Amino acid sequence: MKQPKLLLVSPVFYGYWKTIADSLSKQGYEVISHLYDVPTNLAERVRNKALHDLPERFRPASFENLVTHKAIARLTQERPDIVLVVKGDQLGDAWWHVLQESCTRYATWMYDELRRMRYSDKDFDLGLLGPIASYSPSDVQNLKGQGFDAVEIPLAFDSAMHFRPQPNHDITFVGARYLGREQMLNQLQSAGVPVKAYGKQWSRHWWDVARSRNLKDSGVPAGRDLDRSEAYGLMAGSPATLNIHGDQDGFTMRTFEASGVGGLQIIDRTDVSRYYEVGSEVLAYESGDELIELCKRILADPQWAQQIREAGQKRTLDEHTFDHRIKALEVLWK
Known part of the structure; x- marks a missing residue:
């Protein structure tokens, strides 16, 4: 039986994406990862810094557009069966419309409250996010109350991370x-x-x-x-x-x-x-x-x-x- 192809669209997020990808692979998916906030040159490093640190109203639209167009290009190239978006709040509306129109099965996983992300903008249509998993019980309750498909899924321990205990007295x-x-x-x-x-x-x-x-x-x-x-x-x-x-x-x-x-x-x-x-x-x-x-x-x-x-x-x-x-x-x- 052919493995379903899953496109993981994630921020670098301290490297957690690697373990998420590995866990998906264990479940039988062919996983392709697209890290939407990874800069590949000096100009993109500057762009990435701006996206993270500047208030939304001061962010040049061209910065968000570059991130968005790269994600759309990867989606078009890979033609996955499933897309899992982790957070995704740096991706512009065009990404979500293309994803929705692609008829690909997809979902969004949040590790932060909606109020801290661009999704809290009055003009953003939360319905574009597809089924939503969130670590926030309050967000899940509110989303369900508005008729959205939402489920609470807590965060986790990365058991694949190698470390050496460092004994100390503090x-x-x-x-x-x-x-x-x-x-x-x-x-x-x-x-x-x-x-x-x-x-x-x-x-x-x-x-x-x-x-x-x-x-x-x-x-x-x-x-x-x-x-x-x-x-x-x-x-x-x-x-x-x-x-x-x-x-x-x-x-x-x-x-x-x-x-x-x-x-x-x-x-x-x-x-x-x-x-x-x-x-x-x-x-x-x-x-x-x-x-x-x-x-x-x-x-x-x-x-x-x-x-x-x-x-x-x-x-x-x-x-x-x-x-x-x-x-x-x-x-x-x-």
Whole structure:
């Protein structure tokens, strides 16, 4: 039986597209990947920077048109049976109209809230996206209420990523520097808990300060940016790693990565109980004092902590990898 040809149209997205493609291949698809935001020359690197960093109203239409026309050309060249678009908010309306008119089965997978993407524009027709999978329960509820075909599919752990655990003595945090996170880490430090934050917005290295323009020191011990493999190793080797959300209503990729690598995850949302058993697979807190207490117990009772990290990793590998998510996504085009 001939394999269905599937065109994966995705941003580079920290390399997650590779594992998504591999998981699709395991399900029996012939996968062709088109990375719509990969620059191939200096001019395109400038264009890519503009697309990511400039407010939409300041983006030259020619930039979006180039990305869009490349995607259309790839669709025309490959003539796939199925198209899976990951996020896709840099692609212009022409792409979606051509895709819809092609009569190819397709779906769109979101790892961000619609309100943070161009799809929130009043003039955009969400019906062009086809069946939609989103990590956001709120978006899925709203989409269904408007009559769209939508399903909630959470994010996942990339079990194919190779990493080496990096033993260390700090409670770690890897991610962007926001005021709430900074305050929480400072509170831990003031309570005598050893903490360290990683990322260019925390780092005091001169190049990271220049890139992030964060001239003020957070007061928290900090390390530089980490690639995903390094971040996985750091979380796996820490006594515990923090997962502090912003204003998301879905659960970030870190929710599944921190436990998936064998780290002990401490998360700021008790509703993580949808995916893990709180207290035995992950730890959750609702106040700074509760977080301090959890950290001190982890440092004082490594055997208890080890049991939780092992149970969390087992749950992740059993239920929360990209292989599991791809099986759930197939309902959108079958």
